[in-house]
Amino acid sequence: MKMYQVDVLSDNQEDISGGEVASAPGVKESATAEPRSDITGWVFRVLIIIGLALVVYTTFTGRLFQPLFQAAKAAHWSKLVVRPSLWWGIMGIVLLVIRSIAWVRYRPFPSADMADAPSLTVIIPAYNEGPMVRKSIDSVAAAFYPHDRLEIFVVDDGSKDDTWFHIQAVAQNYPDIVTPLKFSVNQGKRAALEAGFRRARGDIVVTIDSDSVIGRDTLLAMVGPFRDPKVGAVAGKVIAYNRDQGIIPKMLHVRYVLSFDFLRAVQSTYGTVYCCPGALAGYRRSVVCEVLDQWVGQTFLGRQCTYGEDRALTNYILDRGYNTVYQRSAVVRTIVPWTYRKLCKMYLRWDRSYVREEIRLTRIIWKRPPHALAIALLDKFVTNLRYPIGYVSLGLLVILSFHDPMTIVRFLFAMGMMSFLNMFYYLLREKSWDFLFGICYAY
Secondary structure (H helix, E strand, C coil): CCCCCCCCCCCCCEEECCCCCCCCCCCCCCCCCCCCCHHHHHHHHHHHHHHHHHHHHHHHHCCCCHHHHHHHCCCHHHHHHHHHHHHHHHHHHHHHHHHHHHHHHCCCCCCCCCCCCCCEEEEEEECCCCCHHHHHHHHHHCCCCCHHHEEEEEEECCCCCCHHHHHHHHHCCCCCCEEEEEECCCCCHHHHHHHHHHHCCCCEEEEECCCEEECCCHHHHHHHHHHCCCEEEEEEEEEECCHHHCHHHHHHHHHHHHHHHHHHHHHHHCCECCCCCCCEEEEEHHHHHHHHHHHHCCEECCEECCCCHHHHHHHHHHHCCCEEEEEEEEEEEECCCCCHHHHHHHHHHHHHHHHHHHHHHHHHHHHCCHHHHHHHHHHHHHHHCHHHHHHHHHHHHHHHHCCCCHHHHHHHHHHHHHHHHHHHHHHHHCCCCCHHHHHHHHC
């Protein structure tokens, strides 16, 4: 079987008609940290248990939130705000305890072996990516995987820069496994992925963003969970490629570690990962074929859906009754926003798709097994109330602070306590002082 050392792609080009992320200048690559030793790990597990106990104690004794309890006994108008807030807070604590138990139970799936690895198609959509697309393709071609069972489609979605030049140049190094495709005009990421899906011959299809690079073991790790016929999609672990580029990338790196190694690990224990990310996701091709036309033609409020394609496809797969899981050992490093403007654009794009797909999920979630349904209902109820209740409670805290200035201090202390607790989850996985940036992110 043929393997490449560093470079691998193809010149059998095909012209077809029909999320922009610019490469960061001067980016310094950063690898994920190794997990801490077993002894240190147990120390942080104990600290997490102590932290949970402290949160529960301060919540139910009322010492930390005494002004809120007093307000609940006062005027009628305050009861309408305080009591729902307190109940929401209690449910949030219960959810955190459940998540912590599930997180301890999570284990990554065994990776596939070279000998029994299934046929695999990798799709890399690219738009105005420039030279960064070279690194993405190289990382896939250099990954450990039998090339007689691997094909790579790189789709230029009508780029206006030199992306196509870079795709062609690097593809010539790997003529056996890479097929470059080019749109004459920009059609969007969903259309680019569709072009790859319709040409895919592999039993498993992995999608990777063109501003991302994978580890050598990532492909074998991604296909491992598909040994279970109930698994329809797999989410990989996403970390920041450019975490050393500034404060914002450092904060996002901490957020990503918690989002994947904690939240998605928890969701994986009940087979309901809500979003398999575009940066690295794997799908059973037979399942994608069942939902492809629906996914491509998806509309919302009478308009064609052009964003949030990763979460939308995850929902379609959950709707078919398949499990979606998280594979911690499959790692991808992606370029994250390094300016506040880029950060806002990313969150706006995420939130637009979040609202749409949460509405869809309210119907899909009832098809999950009883234990998954129970946890998911609590999760979605608490999570989706955090904004209305949070903003109203914040307004009440400001009002109460005029009567008791310590109210704001208690509130900030509570935020710090919760962020420190989250940082214990982070420190258990990473050897890094970057946890301090996670605390800043919380505020």
